[in-house]
Amino acid sequence: MKTENIKHEENEHSYTGLNSKKLLMWAFLGSDCMFFAALIATYLVNMGNNPPGTPFPEDVFSIPITTVSTFVLLMSSMSMVLSYASLSQNKIKAFRVWLLSTVILGATFVGFQIFEFYEFSHHEVKVECGDLIDASKREKLTDLQVKIGDEKCIEGVKKVSEKVPLTPQVNLFGSTFFTLTGFHGGHVTFGIIWLLSLLIYSFKGNVSPLNLDLAALYWHFVDVVWIVIFTVVYLFGVFPGY
Amino acid sequence: MTTFALPIPKRPTHPTGILNWITTIDHKKIGVLYGVTAFILFLTGGIEALLIRMQLAAPGMDFVSPEIYNQLFTMHGTTMIFLAIMPMGAAFFNYLIPLQIGARDVAFPRLNAFSYWTFLAGAIMLKSSWFLGGAPNAGWFGYAPITEIAYNPGHGIDFWILSLQVLGIASLAAAFNFIVTIINLRAPGMTLMRLPVFTWMTLITSILLVLAFPVITVALIELMFDRFYGMNFFNPVRGGNPVLWQHLFWVFGHPEVYILILPAMGLVSEIIPTFSKKPLFGYPVVIFSGIVIGFMGWMVWSHHMFTVGLGAVANSIFAITTMLIAVPTGVKIFNWIATMWKGSIDFNKTAMLYSIGFIFLFIIGGLSGVMHSSAASDAQQQDTYFIVAHIHYVLFGGAIMALLGGVYFYFPKITGKLMDESLGKINFWLTFIGMNLTFFPMHFSGMDGMPRRIYTYTSEMGWDLWNLISTFGVFIMGAGILIFVLNIVYSYLRGKESGNDPWDARTIEWAIPSPTPEYNFKKIPLIHSVDAFWEFKRNGTPIEPASGASENSEDEKNIHLPQPSYWPMVVSIGIMLAAYGMIFGLPISILGTIIGFIGVYAWSLEPVNEPEQH
Numbered sequence: 001m002k003t004e005n006i007k008h009e010e011n012e013h014s015y016t017g018l019n020s021k022k023l024l025m026w027a028f029l030g031s032d033c034m035f036f037a038a039l040i041a042t043y044l045v046n047m048g049n050n051p052p053g054t055p056f057p058e059d060v061f062s063i064p065i066t067t068v069s070t071f072v073l074l075m076s077s078m079s080m081v082l083s084y085a086s087l088s089q090n091k092i093k094a095f096r097v098w099l100l101s102t103v104i105l106g107a108t109f110v111g112f113q114i115f116e117f118y119e120f121s122h123h124e125v126k127v128e129c130g131d132l133i134d135a136s137k138r139e140k141l142t143d144l145q146v147k148i149g150d151e152k153c154i155e156g157v158k159k160v161s162e163k164v165p166l167t168p169q170v171n172l173f174g175s176t177f178f179t180l181t182g183f184h185g186g187h188v189t190f191g192i193i194w195l196l197s198l199l200i201y202s203f204k205g206n207v208s209p210l211n212l213d214l215a216a217l218y219w220h221f222v223d224v225v226w227i228v229i230f231t232v233v234y235l236f237g238v239f240p241g242y
Numbered sequence: 243m244t245t246f247a248l249p250i251p252k253r254p255t256h257p258t259g260i261l262n263w264i265t266t267i268d269h270k271k272i273g274v275l276y277g278v279t280a281f282i283l284f285l286t287g288g289i290e291a292l293l294i295r296m297q298l299a300a301p302g303m304d305f306v307s308p309e310i311y312n313q314l315f316t317m318h319g320t321t322m323i324f325l326a327i328m329p330m331g332a333a334f335f336n337y338l339i340p341l342q343i344g345a346r347d348v349a350f351p352r353l354n355a356f357s358y359w360t361f362l363a364g365a366i367m368l369k370s371s372w373f374l375g376g377a378p379n380a381g382w383f384g385y386a387p388i389t390e391i392a393y394n395p396g397h398g399i400d401f402w403i404l405s406l407q408v409l410g411i412a413s414l415a416a417a418f419n420f421i422v423t424i425i426n427l428r429a430p431g432m433t434l435m436r437l438p439v440f441t442w443m444t445l446i447t448s449i450l451l452v453l454a455f456p457v458i459t460v461a462l463i464e465l466m467f468d469r470f471y472g473m474n475f476f477n478p479v480r481g482g483n484p485v486l487w488q489h490l491f492w493v494f495g496h497p498e499v500y501i502l503i504l505p506a507m508g509l510v511s512e513i514i515p516t517f518s519k520k521p522l523f524g525y526p527v528v529i530f531s532g533i534v535i536g537f538m539g540w541m542v543w544s545h546h547m548f549t550v551g552l553g554a555v556a557n558s559i560f561a562i563t564t565m566l567i568a569v570p571t572g573v574k575i576f577n578w579i580a581t582m583w584k585g586s587i588d589f590n591k592t593a594m595l596y597s598i599g600f601i602f603l604f605i606i607g608g609l610s611g612v613m614h615s616s617a618a619s620d621a622q623q624q625d626t627y628f629i630v631a632h633i634h635y636v637l638f639g640g641a642i643m644a645l646l647g648g649v650y651f652y653f654p655k656i657t658g659k660l661m662d663e664s665l666g667k668i669n670f671w672l673t674f675i676g677m678n679l680t681f682f683p684m685h686f687s688g689m690d691g692m693p694r695r696i697y698t699y700t701s702e703m704g705w706d707l708w709n710l711i712s713t714f715g716v717f718i719m720g721a722g723i724l725i726f727v728l729n730i731v732y733s734y735l736r737g738k739e740s741g742n743d744p745w746d747a748r749t750i751e752w753a754i755p756s757p758t759p760e761y762n763f764k765k766i767p768l769i770h771s772v773d774a775f776w777e778f779k780r781n782g783t784p785i786e787p788a789s790g791a792s793e794n795s796e797d798e799k800n801i802h803l804p805q806p807s808y809w810p811m812v813v814s815i816g817i818m819l820a821a822y823g824m825i826f827g828l829p830i831s832i833l834g835t836i837i838g839f840i841g842v843y844a845w846s847l848e849p850v851n852e853p854e855q856h
């Protein structure tokens with residue numbers, strides 16, 4: 001009965017045959033594309049405008065860890081697809097299980113991000129003093145490591161370290177990085193709240209495949225955006241020249 | 243029906259008085275709300291302009307303090323663009339689009355109400371800055387780094403940032419709604435190439451809004467983070483890039499000028515054929531020019547930045563694209579002129595006078611626009627009153643003239659009464675003459691080197707005469723606008739009955755009674771051609787009800803209409819509190835967020851009243 005009433009509410013008549021809510025979602029995603037495009041453009045424009053002595057991408061990023069979190073987020077897209085497939089076949093239990101897995105995977109990704117933010121804002125640069133002397137090893141050190149090493153390594157000291165936290169205030173990389181990835185994390189969090197709401201609602205009423213489909217569109221979009229961010233911010237940041 | 247334990251109140255049934263307006267989700271009432279609110283805000287922006295002109299009337303005046311003067315011109319620009327012209331366009335979108343495409347309402351009626359209330363929240367927020375510690379003072383495009391906390395420590399800029407973001411939410415929600423409405427809710431047979439031109443222009447405007455507003459939102463967020471959290475986006479001391487602000491602002495800002503002018507062009511394209519008794523000349527070409535403008539509007543933004551020093555290559559490219567974009571605009575002008583050519587033109591209708599005034603003034607504004615497109619020439623004109631003259635010829639002479647004409651044209655459809663044509667003519671001529679007296683001399687003062695945004699000037703600069711004429715003109719223009727207000731009130735109370743179709747018009751909104759019944763069309767029509775109502779009147783092609791359309795009903799009592807709702811306004815209040823809290827303390831923000839969340843959940847779980855028994 002509820003769905004019947006909603007039909008009158010949102011005017012199901014459609015000239016094109018497309019569902020109006022879905023069309024709305026696509027229009028929103030188009031808009032959101034421009035949102036992230038502007039943020040990523042800001043990041044690219046400001047790349048390399050950082051004062052020396054502050055952390056650069058190659059100082060803080062740990063590609064293996066972020067690869068894992070990226071993998072987790074991509075897997076959440078798969079469980080989202082499985083959840084939608086189960087719902088369309090009316091397998092409510094499987095739908096709930098896959099929806100919950102999507103939520104957990106998404107939350108794991110956000111957890112990774114919080115961990116990363118914490119790590120970056122407590123970043124400590126470590127240098128093996130021996131590496132400074134060996135030319136081939138010195139080449140592989142970051143500018144910041146060389147700077148700190150040259151300052152601090154004296155005779156008899158093997159290792160030196162210095163706290164160089166990356167905060168939104170410390171340089172442009174910090175400002176752009178935290179803003180861009182923060183907004184992406186905000187998007188994921190919003191998606192988690194949405195999916196959880198649907199999950200709770202499924203115990204009280206019927207979640208229509210359309211309503212799940214809208215959330216799924218959003219979820220997949222946020223994943224795709226992360227692929228771009230991972231490539232542009234993380235990979236380009238650590239492997240310049242590629 | 244599945245019910246939640248959540249105590250969500252029932253939807254209001256048959257609310258009356260103020261509750262009716264608060265809970266309404268009828269596109270026509272929302273259109274009227276938009277129109278009235280925007281017009282009041284237009285008057286406040288006008289008062290700000292009046293004070294600016296008073297200050298500049300003679301050299302060395304001390305009518306307002308320099309601090310107030312900065313706030314006045316910033317608020318005048320921001321008000322007129324975001325709180326007057328855009329929502330006046332939105333008023334016409336709301337009222338007309340469902341009528342022009344043969345629909346019962348927009349696709350998402352509650353979202354529509356939400357757009358209005360959020361717009362009102364943004365407007366209140368921006369205007370309240372006058373009373374809460376000073377208005378923004380960095381010009382309507384707020385160039386960094388003058389907006390940075392170090393140079394602008396007051397709350398004015400914070401109000402500007404936050405209220406523009408709130409207004410952005412409103413505009414985006416409305417734009418999504420109209421895109422879906424126009425694509426999906428057309429009556430059967432209403433193909434894209436049978437859409438009224440105004441509907442087409444609304445579609446293009448909405449697409450521009452959807453793509454342009456996120457960019458300014460990002461710029462505003464970055465500026466906000468700079469100010470609130472000490473980040474470095476536009477702070478040159480720590481490597482930040484103020485030119486980035488200019489790019490982001492104008493990537494939004496240039497499509498924005500087409501967002502302002504395309505609805506006006508759509509209205510004029512409705513009015514001129516009606517009063518020339520001819521179909522619009524080259525309908526497909528007008529549509530195509532609109533699309534080209536919408537597309538090319540994205541390739542010209544740096545012409546606002548010719549003096550920044552982007553280099554010869556960038557300047558040349560943007561000069562060329564700017565010259566090119568004049569072509570589709572010019573094409574439209576020729577289409578309107580060709581529509582009038584050999585038509586039986588009715589010069590006695592104020593709406594037509596405004597439309598011809600629009601063409602005349604927009605050509606002047608367009609020509610000075612082409613002059614700026616040359617980077618070398620623009621270097622002389624940048625930041626002078628010549629630019630002020632240009633922007634006012636296209637925005638007042640263009641957008642406002644067409645919108646006022648649109649009010650005269652559609653007032654009968656909204657109220658069932660005609661507006662008084664003799665008052666209308668006085669209104670038009672005073673506005674037209676006052677407008678030219680105010681803004682034409684600015685071409686000369688600008689060419690003589692008078693910079694914009696200066697608080698005062700000395701007599702030896704030789705700008706005295708031009709400024710005096712400008713100030714004189716603004717009073718005549720103001721008198722014209724007052725007569726417009728008078729005419730609205732008079733015609734609403736005493737106007738002659740208009741009947742369905744007072745103008746012998748062309749599109750299907752004139753086929754239904756005036757004022758428009760709540761359900762718009764008793765039967766959803768089947769459309770056979772462009773200008774379907776005209777075809778019906780001249781060639782007898784009937785506008786028959788579409789067969790099999792489920793909304794068709796013999797008995798108007800059985801027409802299902804969307805029901806009123808409290809929640810759109812609740813969500814808007816939440817957003818407003820959240821924004822105010824950014825300035826006045828986190829607890830208010832948290833409260834706003836909670837209210838917003840409650841509103842969103844109640845909105846999506848809100849029950850629908852059972853259809854009533856009659």
